[in-house]
Amino acid sequence: MCTLEKRGSIFFLTLTGDDDHRFNPTVIGSILSALRQAKSEATRGSVLITTSQGKFFSNGFDLAWAQAAGSPSKSLERLSHMVSLFKPVVAELISLPMPTIAAVQGHAAAAGFLFALSHDYFLMRSDRGVLYMSEVDIGLSLPDYFVSTFRAKLGSVIALRDVLLRGEKVKAGDAVRLGIVDEAHRDEKSLAEAAIGLGEKLGARKWKGDVYKEIRKSLYPELCETLGLGAEKVNSSL
Numbered sequence: 001m002c003t004l005e006k007r008g009s010i011f012f013l014t015l016t017g018d019d020d021h022r023f024n025p026t027v028i029g030s031i032l033s034a035l036r037q038a039k040s041e042a043t044r045g046s047v048l049i050t051t052s053q054g055k056f057f058s059n060g061f062d063l064a065w066a067q068a069a070g071s072p073s074k075s076l077e078r079l080s081h082m083v084s085l086f087k088p089v090v091a092e093l094i095s096l097p098m099p100t101i102a103a104v105q106g107h108a109a110a111a112g113f114l115f116a117l118s119h120d121y122f123l124m125r126s127d128r129g130v131l132y133m134s135e136v137d138i139g140l141s142l143p144d145y146f147v148s149t150f151r152a153k154l155g156s157v158i159a160l161r162d163v164l165l166r167g168e169k170v171k172a173g174d175a176v177r178l179g180i181v182d183e184a185h186r187d188e189k190s191l192a193e194a195a196i197g198l199g200e201k202l203g204a205r206k207w208k209g210d211v212y213k214e215i216r217k218s219l220y221p222e223l224c225e226t227l228g229l230g231a232e233k234v235n236s237s238l
């Protein structure tokens, strides 16, 4: 499950527990509620930092839950259901009226990688954890919003190929080199310190949340179309 706590101007969304933080309908629902709570409480200077406890940031959708459906067709229905449920999570992050930071302290695979990548800033520890899009290895196609997010966020065709078409397990140093991750930090403590430091620096700018989110959305027109996010009126003021 996840928790949301506010310390100063920073909202901390944490996937709790020492499991691999698989996304099933219950977990997805709790993440969505947390994001909507942060949105409702947002003020100028608010920032979101998302992290997890333990060895995993998230290992993606809960395939065991899908496979427990009792038949291949029902398993696919459950998987398709998770795909549909998770799309609003990405949409909330892309339209959240505050800067967002993913502090990835462990493995981020498949939908877990997508979750991290849906944040504005992506920080990772370098001593543990890999980024891995396993779909090509496990024979699953990629939903449209997965592809749109990666195409929006990864500027390099080499990175897109290595991650999505080659299923590379990418460590932090290589992820920085490929332009996937902003910063690699030697361990969990320095990662947390860096994420909070960045959050405080961004929060101090006191940006207007509705302007911030509309500028963010304007950067990713294909992704916003896939997510069904239209442009919204901004109350600009001088």
Ligand SMILES: CCCCCCCCCCCCC/C=C/C(=O)SCCNC(=O)CCNC(=O)[C@H](O)C(C)(C)COP(=O)(O)OP(=O)(O)OC[C@H]1O[C@@H](n2cnc3c(N)ncnc32)[C@H](O)[C@@H]1OP(=O)(O)O
Residues within 6 Å of the ligand: 055, 059, 060, 061, 062, 063, 076, 077, 079, 080, 083, 107, 108, 109, 110, 111, 112, 125, 126, 127, 128, 129, 130, 132, 134, 135, 138, 140, 141, 142, 143, 146, 169, 171, 172
């Ligand atoms: C109605 C029907 C309509 C049809 C609809 C159909 C729908 C179709 C759409 C399908 C949906 C597609 C989208 C799917 C999304 C999903 O999320 S599906 C779920 C996918 N998830 C997975 O596949 C899980 C993938 N995870 C893994 O494979 C592993 O967990 C892992 C991430 C690779 C981690 O493996 P693990 O063995 O646990 O790793 P470790 O033991 O921690 O590490 C391995 C070794 O590497 C060393 N290491 C780790 N990190 C580092 C580092 N940063 N630096 C150095 N070394 C590192 C670690 O120490 C280990 O080394 P050894 O100890 O020496 O082995």
